Amino acid sequence: MDNQGKIVFRPFMDTPEVLGAPEKLKRLRHPLFAWTRLRPIFAQHTSLEHEALQRNARGCRCVVEIGVAEGASALALREVMAIDGTLYLIDPFHLSRFRWINAQKRAAKTAVSRCATAKVTWIDEFSFDAVRSWDRPIDFLFIDGDHTEEGVIRDWSEWHRFVRPGGRVAFHDARIFEKGWPKEGDGPVKVVNSLFRDQPLHNWRIIEEVHSLVIVERT
Numbered sequence: 001m002d003n004q005g006k007i008v009f010r011p012f013m014d015t016p017e018v019l020g021a022p023e024k025l026k027r028l029r030h031p032l033f034a035w036t037r038l039r040p041i042f043a044q045h046t047s048l049e050h051e052a053l054q055r056n057a058r059g060c061r062c063v064v065e066i067g068v069a070e071g072a073s074a075l076a077l078r079e080v081m082a083i084d085g086t087l088y089l090i091d092p093f094h095l096s097r098f099r100w101i102n103a104q105k106r107a108a109k110t111a112v113s114r115c116a117t118a119k120v121t122w123i124d125e126f127s128f129d130a131v132r133s134w135d136r137p138i139d140f141l142f143i144d145g146d147h148t149e150e151g152v153i154r155d156w157s158e159w160h161r162f163v164r165p166g167g168r169v170a171f172h173d174a175r176i177f178e179k180g181w182p183k184e185g186d187g188p189v190k191v192v193n194s195l196f197r198d199q200p201l202h203n204w205r206i207i208e209e210v211h212s213l214v215i216v217e218r219t
């Protein structure tokens with residue numbers, strides 16, 4: 001656990017972080033326990049991915065995250081981006097069984113508010129709805145929402161045109177690595193392979209790959 005009380009591991013995946021997680025924390029997996037602060041928020045990425053996200057979003061003014069969950073990656077981005085920038089957090093939080101409580105959304109809002117720099121705009125919508133009214137250049141885009149192949153392609157197709165030259169896009173769960181969870185047939189893996197490896201896309205290149213994270217830059 002780090003000094004801000006957030007835990008950086010991916011539940012139920014075969015990674016050293018998961019294997020090291022105390023049993024008690026695994027039993028308290030429901031977001032209600034994060035919202036009521038009976039456990040830290042669960043990051044759905046590894047500690048090395050966490051560092052890579054922060055390295056690539058450092059100093060950015062317009063940061064967009066598609067797929068927020070309990071807010072661990074959102075907090076990571078807010079901590080390092082420009083203090084006068086804006087972090088747009090897109091997630092409909094539709095997976096909650098008790099919509100009127102929506103513990104995941106509450107846990108995320110509490111977590112992200114731990115950092116006071118940069119403005120935060122919550123967009124409680126699906127990314128394909130949010131994009132309809134979007135019109136700003138983006139410095140850093142994190143795609144971690146719908147993990148189906150169609151969902152990842154859709155997010156890429158609808159959002160990448162807003163990324164300014166020199167801006168970056170990070171895909172999560174998009175790369176196979178030793179003892180990792182992604183598989184050949186997973187949506188993000190297939191999309192990243194076809195866009196950036198099989199026939200590299202003009203004006204885009206892979207600049208960093210860490211565990212399941214692939215970061216591309218608009219040249």
Ligand SMILES: C[S@@+](CC[C@H](N)C(=O)[O-])C[C@H]1O[C@@H](n2cnc3c(N)ncnc32)[C@H](O)[C@@H]1O
Nearest residue numbers: 044067068069072073090091126127144145146
């Ligand atoms: C893997 S989790 C995100 C994990 C988070 N980025 C982290 O690293 O801690 C996926 C999230 O995407 C959201 N989601 C699914 N489809 C979406 C879409 N089309 N637009 C925005 N969010 C979506 C889900 O509600 C869920 O909270």
